[in-house]
Amino acid sequence: MRHLNITKMAAIALLAAALLLAFYAWALSRRPTAAPTVVKTAVAPVTYPVVIATHVLPAGAPIADGDLRVVMLPVRPSGAFAEPSLVARRVPLADIGANVPVLEAALSSGFAEQVAPGERAVAIHVDEASSVGERVRPGNFVDVFLTLKRDGMGAGPHAEIAQSQTRLLLSRVRVLAFGTTASGAGNPSQFGVGARTAVLAVPTADVDRLALADSAGHVLLALRNPRDEESIAPNGSGPGALRVSALRRTDDAPSAQAAAGVSLSELARETAPARAPAYAHATRTYAGLGIEVIRGGQAQTLGN
Structure with missing residues (x-):
């Protein structure tokens, strides 16, 4: 009899535990899901190499290598250059200010660049x-x-x-x-x-x-x-x-x-066909045969 009571008590305890677990699961299902944590990665800003003037570049004067330098800018202006070698010896059409990007539209081009000095x-x-x-x-x-x-x-x-x-x-x-x-x-x-x-x-x-x-x-x-x-x-x-x-x-x-x-x-x-002048004369000598004289196209042989 005592053994039977212990079995009943164990069954009741297991049932209670099952009910608690079911309630806990139900409570978890009712709790709002937390948003996933987003890890933000720092992105380096994009920059572009741009050739600018180190000082005022006067119009009509060829640009030297020392008149230019390269800076990194967040934007690339239309017609800008990335290397000073592409700009050196070009001629500005108008004055270019200091620290101003050198643009293709501001430089001479076309026939003016194809014609050599002199x-x-x-x-x-x-x-x-x-x-x-x-x-x-x-x-x-x-x-x-x-x-x-x-x-x-x-x-x-x-x-x-x-x-x-x-x-x-x-x-x-x-x-x-x-x-x-x-x-x-x-x-x-x-x-x-x-x-x-x-x-x-x-x-x-x-x-x-x-x-x-x-x-x-x-x-x-x-x-x-x-x-x-x-x-x-x-x-x-x-x-x-x-x-x-x-x-x-x-x-x-x-x-x-x-x-x-x-x-x-x-x-x-x-x-025109060549003609011998009337006054022309020439002599030809043949050994042992005398001298042939040509006058006005007529040949005459003179003896020795």
Whole structure:
């Protein structure tokens, strides 16, 4: 009997414990869930290298390396540079203040940067025939030939030129632009079609000569290989560069011979069949046979 009572008491205790555990579980389910803890990681601010001026950069003066420095900024202005080497030797269009970012829009560009010191960009009139069938491209090197025609109405001592002539005016001139194109981009089939001007990089001393040639004569561009270094002296000071030579020396360089030029009358004589002058005479001696004398195209043999 006693044993039975102990068993009942144990069963009641287990039931009570089960009820307590059930109540505890129910209480936990009713408690609001705590939000998960968020760990914030510190993020370093993003910065960009930007070239700024160390002092006021005056307009028109080339920028030196010491005029620039690089700072880190939270934003990168449009047109800014990251390296001083990209800005050095460029020329500001207007004054750039101290500690101000140097921007592309504030610097000279285009043809002004392509023209070397001592050169000038000059546009001349061209057509299909005078521009190698419109195959000239920016970056090519060309020779500039000039043709001058004597005005028939002005013949005589007061004529501007004595005879029609052609000669090499400038050699190894760089083409900056052809037509409306200043770079090699574009559809090759449409490149330069209908171009009426070519922009050349001409030594300053030769600008007036080219301008006069373009207005008073016919200018022809002859395309040349960029590896061909042979040329006449600058400003037409090479042998025969300022005259039409009646005798073209065979020991001159090709460009010097082209600079000497050829006249229309000289060209006509070169193509005409050679005739012996009536007064010309020559002698030929043949051993043991006497002397043969030629006068006016007639040969006569004289005995010993």
